Amino acid sequence: MIRRYRFEAALLPTGWARDVHMTVDADGRIAALAGGAAASAAGTADAAPAGAAVVAGIAVPGMPNAHSHAFQRAMAGAAEFRRSDADSFWTWRDAMYGLANRIEPADLAVIAAQLFVEMLKSGYTSVAEFHYLHRRRGGESYRGTNDLWQAVEAAARDTGIGLTFLPALYQRADFGDRPLEREQARFRLETEEFLRAVQARVAAGRAPAAADVRTGAAFHSLRAVSLEVLRDAAADLRRADPALPLHVHVAEQTREVDACRQATGRRPVELLLDTGLVDEHWCLVHATHATARELRGVAAAGATVCLAITTEGNLGDGLFDSARFMSRGGRVCIGSDSQISVSPAEELRWLEYQQRLAKRRRGVLATDGEPHVGTRLWTEAARHGAQALGRDAGALAVGRLADLVVLDPAHPALAGAPLERTLDHLVFAGAAAAIRDVMVAGRWVVSGGRHAGEEAIAAAFRDLMRRLD
Amino acid sequence: MIRRYRFEAALLPTGWARDVHMTVDADGRIAALAGGAAASAAGTADAAPAGAAVVAGIAVPGMPNAHSHAFQRAMAGAAEFRRSDADSFWTWRDAMYGLANRIEPADLAVIAAQLFVEMLKSGYTSVAEFHYLHRRRGGESYRGTNDLWQAVEAAARDTGIGLTFLPALYQRADFGDRPLEREQARFRLETEEFLRAVQARVAAGRAPAAADVRTGAAFHSLRAVSLEVLRDAAADLRRADPALPLHVHVAEQTREVDACRQATGRRPVELLLDTGLVDEHWCLVHATHATARELRGVAAAGATVCLAITTEGNLGDGLFDSARFMSRGGRVCIGSDSQISVSPAEELRWLEYQQRLAKRRRGVLATDGEPHVGTRLWTEAARHGAQALGRDAGALAVGRLADLVVLDPAHPALAGAPLERTLDHLVFAGAAAAIRDVMVAGRWVVSGGRHAGEEAIAAAFRDLMRRLD
Numbered sequence: 001m002i003r004r005y006r007f008e009a010a011l012l013p014t015g016w017a018r019d020v021h022m023t024v025d026a027d028g029r030i031a032a033l034a035g036g037a038a039a040s041a042a043g044t045a046d047a048a049p050a051g052a053a054v055v056a057g058i059a060v061p062g063m064p065n066a067h068s069h070a071f072q073r074a075m076a077g078a079a080e081f082r083r084s085d086a087d088s089f090w091t092w093r094d095a096m097y098g099l100a101n102r103i104e105p106a107d108l109a110v111i112a113a114q115l116f117v118e119m120l121k122s123g124y125t126s127v128a129e130f131h132y133l134h135r136r137r138g139g140e141s142y143r144g145t146n147d148l149w150q151a152v153e154a155a156a157r158d159t160g161i162g163l164t165f166l167p168a169l170y171q172r173a174d175f176g177d178r179p180l181e182r183e184q185a186r187f188r189l190e191t192e193e194f195l196r197a198v199q200a201r202v203a204a205g206r207a208p209a210a211a212d213v214r215t216g217a218a219f220h221s222l223r224a225v226s227l228e229v230l231r232d233a234a235a236d237l238r239r240a241d242p243a244l245p246l247h248v249h250v251a252e253q254t255r256e257v258d259a260c261r262q263a264t265g266r267r268p269v270e271l272l273l274d275t276g277l278v279d280e281h282w283c284l285v286h287a288t289h290a291t292a293r294e295l296r297g298v299a300a301a302g303a304t305v306c307l308a309i310t311t312e313g314n315l316g317d318g319l320f321d322s323a324r325f326m327s328r329g330g331r332v333c334i335g336s337d338s339q340i341s342v343s344p345a346e347e348l349r350w351l352e353y354q355q356r357l358a359k360r361r362r363g364v365l366a367t368d369g370e371p372h373v374g375t376r377l378w379t380e381a382a383r384h385g386a387q388a389l390g391r392d393a394g395a396l397a398v399g400r401l402a403d404l405v406v407l408d409p410a411h412p413a414l415a416g417a418p419l420e421r422t423l424d425h426l427v428f429a430g431a432a433a434a435i436r437d438v439m440v441a442g443r444w445v446v447s448g449g450r451h452a453g454e455e456a457i458a459a460a461f462r463d464l465m466r467r468l469d
Numbered sequence: 470m471i472r473r474y475r476f477e478a479a480l481l482p483t484g485w486a487r488d489v490h491m492t493v494d495a496d497g498r499i500a501a502l503a504g505g506a507a508a509s510a511a512g513t514a515d516a517a518p519a520g521a522a523v524v525a526g527i528a529v530p531g532m533p534n535a536h537s538h539a540f541q542r543a544m545a546g547a548a549e550f551r552r553s554d555a556d557s558f559w560t561w562r563d564a565m566y567g568l569a570n571r572i573e574p575a576d577l578a579v580i581a582a583q584l585f586v587e588m589l590k591s592g593y594t595s596v597a598e599f600h601y602l603h604r605r606r607g608g609e610s611y612r613g614t615n616d617l618w619q620a621v622e623a624a625a626r627d628t629g630i631g632l633t634f635l636p637a638l639y640q641r642a643d644f645g646d647r648p649l650e651r652e653q654a655r656f657r658l659e660t661e662e663f664l665r666a667v668q669a670r671v672a673a674g675r676a677p678a679a680a681d682v683r684t685g686a687a688f689h690s691l692r693a694v695s696l697e698v699l700r701d702a703a704a705d706l707r708r709a710d711p712a713l714p715l716h717v718h719v720a721e722q723t724r725e726v727d728a729c730r731q732a733t734g735r736r737p738v739e740l741l742l743d744t745g746l747v748d749e750h751w752c753l754v755h756a757t758h759a760t761a762r763e764l765r766g767v768a769a770a771g772a773t774v775c776l777a778i779t780t781e782g783n784l785g786d787g788l789f790d791s792a793r794f795m796s797r798g799g800r801v802c803i804g805s806d807s808q809i810s811v812s813p814a815e816e817l818r819w820l821e822y823q824q825r826l827a828k829r830r831r832g833v834l835a836t837d838g839e840p841h842v843g844t845r846l847w848t849e850a851a852r853h854g855a856q857a858l859g860r861d862a863g864a865l866a867v868g869r870l871a872d873l874v875v876l877d878p879a880h881p882a883l884a885g886a887p888l889e890r891t892l893d894h895l896v897f898a899g900a901a902a903a904i905r906d907v908m909v910a911g912r913w914v915v916s917g918g919r920h921a922g923e924e925a926i927a928a929a930f931r932d933l934m935r936r937l938d
Contacts (some may be wrong), residue, residue, distance in 0.1 A: 075880075077898030078890060080832065080842045087832035114881055118899075254829065313822030314897065316829045340898055341818075349810075350819065352784030354826075360723065360785045363549065363556035373549050412583055412927045413546075416934025421547060428783065429546030429809055430587075458881045465885025 001026055003442065004052040008420050010035060010059040011379070013397050016217040016419045017374035020059065021052065023395065024402045028212070028441030033398050055406055057436055058414075058422050060378065061395050062125025062386030062403035063344040064162075066306040067247070067285050067335025070112040070129055074098045074468060076339045089253055089315045090348040095245030097183040099468075105147035107464055108133070112155030112276060114461035117451045118342045119161060122432060128335070128389050130218050130247055130285070132170045132187045133161050139185030145196075153213055158453065160212075160401060160445035164389040165201070166217035166247050169194045169225050169233065175263035177226065182447050187220070191229055195236055202241045214390055216245030221419045221469075222260055222268050234277050243281055245390040247306075248272065252286040269294040279301050281462070285335070288318045295321060299330035308337030309347045309354070323355045323364050326380075333385035342372055344430040349379040352427075374424035406437035470495055472911065473521040477878065478691040478888050479504060479528035480848070482866050485888045489528065490521065493871045497681070497910030502867050524875055527883075527891050527903055528862050531594025531845065531872035532813040533631075533854030535775040536716070536804025538753050539581035539598055539621060543809045543937060544568045558722055558784045565807075566652040568937075569602055574616035576933055577602070581624030583930035586920045587811045588630060591901060594872040595631030595911045597804070597858050599687050599716055599754070601639045601656045615666075620683055627922065629681075629914035631872060633858040634670070635716050637687035638694050638702065640664045644732035646695065656689070660698055664705055671710045681910050683859055684715030691729055691737050696744070703746050712750055714859040716775075717741065721755040721786050738763040747772050752857035754804070757787045764790060768799035773857040778816045778823070779807035792824045792833050795849075802854035817846040821896075843893035849937030875906040 003024045009021040017035025064315055079095040081087040103111070112129075119127060133148045135141055142148070149167065156163035163245040170187035174178050180188055194217070201215040216239055219225045229279075230248075237244050251257055251268045260268045269290045278304035287298065287305045298305060307320055315338070322332055334347040341347075352373060355364035366373035379395070386394025393403040407414060407422060411434030417425045425431035438446035444452060472493045479489040486504025494500040550556040581598075588596060602617045604610055607810070610616070618636065625632035638656040639656035642649050649657055663686070670684040686696045686706055694702075699717075699863055706713050720737045722728055729737045738759045741747055749771035756767065756774045767774060776789055784807070803816040810816075821842060824833035835842035848864070853865025862872040876883060876891060880903030886894050894900035908917035914920060 074885070077843075077886060077894035077900070080890075080893040080897060081835070087835070088830045092831065103663060118881075228604045310822075313819070313826055314831070316825030316831050316833075318829055319826055342899065346815075350782070350822075353779075353785075353819075355780055356785030357788055357823075362561065362783070362785050364785075366550070366556070374546075374613055409930065412587075412930055415927075415931045416543070416937060421549075424549045425546035428549060430811065431546070460882075461881055462879065462884045468885060 002031065003436055005055055006052045007055045007059045007293055007406070008057055010396055011061065011375070011423070013395050018419070022396070022402070024442040028443065029392070030396065030398050030400055030402050033396065036383065037373060051319045055437070056410055057406035058419070059396065059404045059406050060423065060426070061382040062393065062405050062438065062440065063123050063378070063382050064333065064389045064391060064394060065119055065124040065127040065335050065344070066283060066304065066333040066385045067308055067337050068127045068339070069110055069128055069134060069337065070155070071100065071103060072096060072113050073115040073339040074103070074111045074306045074465065081295060089317065092315055100186060101137060101183055102468060104137070105151040107468070108148055109154050110464045111149035112152050113159055113453070113457045115339060116155055116161040116344065117454050117457055119336065120159065120438050120440070120446050120451060121449070122343045122437065123435050123438070124161070124336070124342070124344055125162065125405065125438060126389055126393060127156070127245065128164045128166055128216065128245070130166050130168055132168040132220055134167070134189050135186045137186065139188065156213065157453065159457070160440050160443055162212050162391060162393070162401070162440050164214040164216050164245060166196055166216045166218040166245065167194060168220045169229070170220040171225055171229065174223050175259045191233055192257040195233060198237060199240045202244065216247065218247040221249040221256070222271060223256060227264070227271060230279065231275050231310040232406050243390060245281055245283065247283045247285055247388070249285045250287055251289045254289055254318070257289045269289065269298065273297040273301065280387060281390065283333070286312065286317065286320070288312060288320050290320070292321070292324060295325045295330060296328060299325060299328045302331070304333050304384045306333050306335045306388060307347070307351060308335045310341035310352045311337035313350065314338065314340045317357065319354055322351060323334045323359065325363055331384040331387065332381060333388050334381050343432060344381070344428050346425045348381060352377060372420060372424050374427035375420070378423045402439055402442040404439045405435055407431060407434045408436040417455055471500065474524055475521045476524045476528045476875070478852065479524055479865055480530065480892070481906050482864050487888070491865070491871070493911040497866050497870050497912065498861070499865065499869055499871050502865065523624060524607050524906070526846065526875035527888070527927060528865065528873045528875050528893070529892065530851040531862065531874050531907065531909065532592050532847070533753060533802065533860060533863060534588055534593040534596040534804050534813070535602070535773070535802040535854045535857040536806050537596045537598055537808070538806065539584050539624070540569065540572060540577055540602060540810040541565060542584040543572070543580045543934065549646060560902045561784055570606060570652055573606070574620040575935070577617055578620035578623050579766055579929045579933045581621050582627055582729045582926045584808060584811065584922050585624055585630040586705060586926055588805065589628065589907050589909070589915050589920060590904065590918070591812045592874045592904050592907070593630070593805070593811070593813055594874065595633065595858055595860055595862060595906060596625070597633045597635055597714070598715065599635050599637055601637040601689055603658050604655045606655065608657065622650055625682060628926070629909050629912055631681050631860060631862070631870070631909050632687050632859060633683040633714060635685045635687040635714065636663060636666060637689045638698070639689040640694055640698065643692050644728045645769040654757060660702055664702060667706060668709045671713065685716065685859055687716040690718040690725070692725055696733070700744050700746065708840065712859060714750055714752065714857060716754055716857070718754045719756055720758045723758055723787070727756045736760065736763065738767065742766040742770065749856060750859065752802070755781065755786065755789070757781065757789050759789070761790070761793060764794045764799060765797060768794060768797045771800070773800045773802050773853045775802050775804045775857060776816070777804045778819045779810035780806035782819065783807065783809045788823055788827065791820060792828065795834055800853040800856065801850060802857050810902060813850070814896050817850060817896045821846060841889060841893050843896035844889070846896055847892045871908055871911040873908050874904055876900060876903045877905040881883070
């Protein structure tokens with residue numbers, strides 16, 4: 001079915017426009033788009049073309065969430081520890097392992113559904129699930145379909161979020177081929193198993209019935225996958241799909257950088273770049289401790305870097321040099337990662353604030369070309385997030401999926417805001433609360449601030465959390 | 470009228486308790502308090518003592534907002550500039566001057582009412598208004614009552630937030646007695662005028678009809694007030710009220726530190742401490758660029774430091790060394806300052822995250838005594854905020870004002886959270902959305918997530934913002 005909409009205003013690739021007409025085809029793609037920049041602010045039903053639904057609001061591109069571990073939603077807030085001298089990324093990881101070894105596929109579906117509703121309501125319209133929970137509790141494989149993978153897909157389908165599913169290869173505990181610890185047994189994936197599964201998903205994804213799920217693949221990290229395996233597997237996957245999204249955690253912790261140098265003589269990002277594999281279909285997650293030279297290399301390759309600002313803050317990872325990277329054309333996207341916060345606005349606000357605090361000036365990630373720093377932050381993260389997810393989205397343009405967020409211009413957080421400041425208000429000044437409607441691939445999934453399934457999903461989540469704890 | 474409540478659970482000075490009975494007297498103070506830590510989680514109406522209202526929720530101390538410039542709410546989101554090399558605190562200040570010179574008292578009442586509703590809904594139950602808008606547009610004095618001051622008080626009264634009003638002395642443009650610029654004309658206050666007004670307010674405040682408004686005073690900064698005037702005026706005010714709250718902006722910008730050293734040979738915080746005036750009734754706002762020695766001095770004096778984490782991030786001020794200060798017993802409170810964010814949870818979360826990022830470990834501001842970092846952050850900021858406001862609040866204890874926030878334990882952000890982790894979830898993991906009811910001095914001002922006046926106040930705010938812009 002073809003649907004027509006008339007938005008009060010929208011952010012198009014050419015800039016802000018009022019009175020925007022959009023046609024969405026049966027596949028959820030934008031088939032036609034016309035904006036009258038000089039038109040009046042208030043579209044009325046009378047003036048709408050026959051059959052167009054009038055949307056009294058401001059449409060902006062939905063935000064792809066380029067890095068998520070859905071199951072970690074069940075430990076958000078439950079892993080703040082007491083002893084300041086001993087708590088670190090590594091103690092957090094122990095708690096995460098504890099959770100990972102408690103949940104069953106049905107639990108994961110419940111957790112992910114709750115999380116995906118929260119994502120949609122905060123402005124994330126799609127998510128890259130970097131998924132390393134592969135086996136039964138205890139370490140046995142699932143036979144046939146992987147129930148844990150299916151659980152994530154079911155949650156995406158039930159909530160309507162766009163999904164890029166990234167099965168993650170995980171094979172060892174650390175550099176030097178240290179075997180997996182007992183609590184990592186559920187993460188194990190054999191290389192052949194991984195390749196076969198991803199290739200099968202790629203083949204199935206070309207079928208018309210594939211719904212709104214895309215396939216990519218991940219290498220957990222250079223700690224968890226040897227360079228040789230990574231190189232061969234990535235080359236294999238490239239042959240199966242030249243545009244397959246490939247993600248990897250890299251250089252999040254200095255301990256990882258040190259271990260990598262000791263094992264290989266090179267730093268993690270350097271090592272990855274030296275494989276010659278990194279291109280625009282790669283997403284480097286964190287890359288916190290990268291040198292200026294490494295950042296130049298990543299920017300030149302056209303790969304995205306996914307920052308998870310709130311998680312990196314919560315885990316005390318350190319600061320990525322986004323000012324340097326972005327000023328050299330580097331492509332930054334964002335992710336909610338550990339789910340400690342689920343808010344694209346907070347990620348982007350603190351991405352900018354960290355640079356301001358470090359440099360003691362404002363508008364650090366602004367450019368002269370795009371006058372409003374909020375607009376630049378949101379649109380670039382949306383565009384590069386879509387690139388990282390391998391999803392034709394990230395901008396309101398003909399041929400792309402209709403992934404969008406509608407802000408209520410009557411909300412006090414937007415009062416008096418000229419149209420072109422909408423994203424400054426969204427990113428910096430509380431207008432995330434003005435998100436009213438959310439569309440994914442042409443389907444409304446949040447209307448009037450509510451998701452149709454939210455009560456039932458929250459009830460199931462509450463029940464589960466009582467049982468888990 | 471005496472009212473009795475039975476809360477499902479509450480955070481008392483002795484720790485978390487279930488089934489908490491609270492009696493509030495006619496003045497809004499807690500008259501009696503009893504918690505049964507071993508009691509069942511779910512209080513029921515049947516089990517409540519005669520006349521007690523059952524509150525199915527978790528009560529925590531309301532947060533005092535120790536630093537606010539209400540009028541700046543009207544420019545939140547409207548002052549993000551384009552040129553990254555030129556935008557700074559000082560360009561932001563120019564935009565702020567532009568706004569300050571456009572508004573009338575009636576406008577200020579509307580802006581402040583909208584802001585105060587937002588504060589209450591986010592968990593701030595009282596506010597210190599650091600107020601330096603004193604004169605008519607153009608610079609003439611008001612005769613008799615100051616309509617701008619009255620506007621702030623009217624907004625507090627209309628919304629129910631607890632107010633400590635701090636008229637701020639402002640007399641010059643910079644060190645070296647540089648005269649005020651034209652755009653600073655509305656800020657001017659003569660010393661005599663300032664002293665008389667504050668003393669009159671102190672006298673009136675002792676009368677029983679004083680409602681929920683307290684009086685303090687502020688010195689805008691060492692830039693705007695000479696050391697001699699500050700010293701004499703502070704001593705005068707101390708004689709009028711030995712416990713009068715005195716606030717001052719200090720060392721927010723390195724340019725201020727440099728100018729102060731050049732003019733006086735000393736740094737701003739050092740200069741203040743050397744007066745010998747600083748005691749527990751002083752609140753030093755920002756103190757960003759303080760040395761370790763200065764921090765020791767402030768901690769030893771028992772003064773509070775008010776951090777405005779989101780504003781300091783937005784303005785690129787720099788990082789206050791809260792880990793050092795707090796580990797030496799320093800008292801930190803928080804404020805929403807420029808109103809770019811209005812969220813105690815975000816202030817506290819990023820207070821902690823900044824330290825984690827700098828030190829690359831977690832739980833930096835945790836102590837061994839209080840196992841949960843969220844509990845420590847919230848309770849200390851509440852206690853020290855109350856100290857800064859000169860308000861008998863900041864903890865749920867007999868004799869204090871009943872300023873409190875009730876969280877809905879059924880909210881998904883609290884699902885599965887053990888009671889003692891409530892504030893970890895509130896500060897770090899999205900449970901600010903679970904704030905359901907808010908009480909100020911014994912009066913419910915937010916119920917079921919709504920303030921009774923919010924629609925009318927928002928409508929007036931929208932109308933004003935359309936006119937202002």
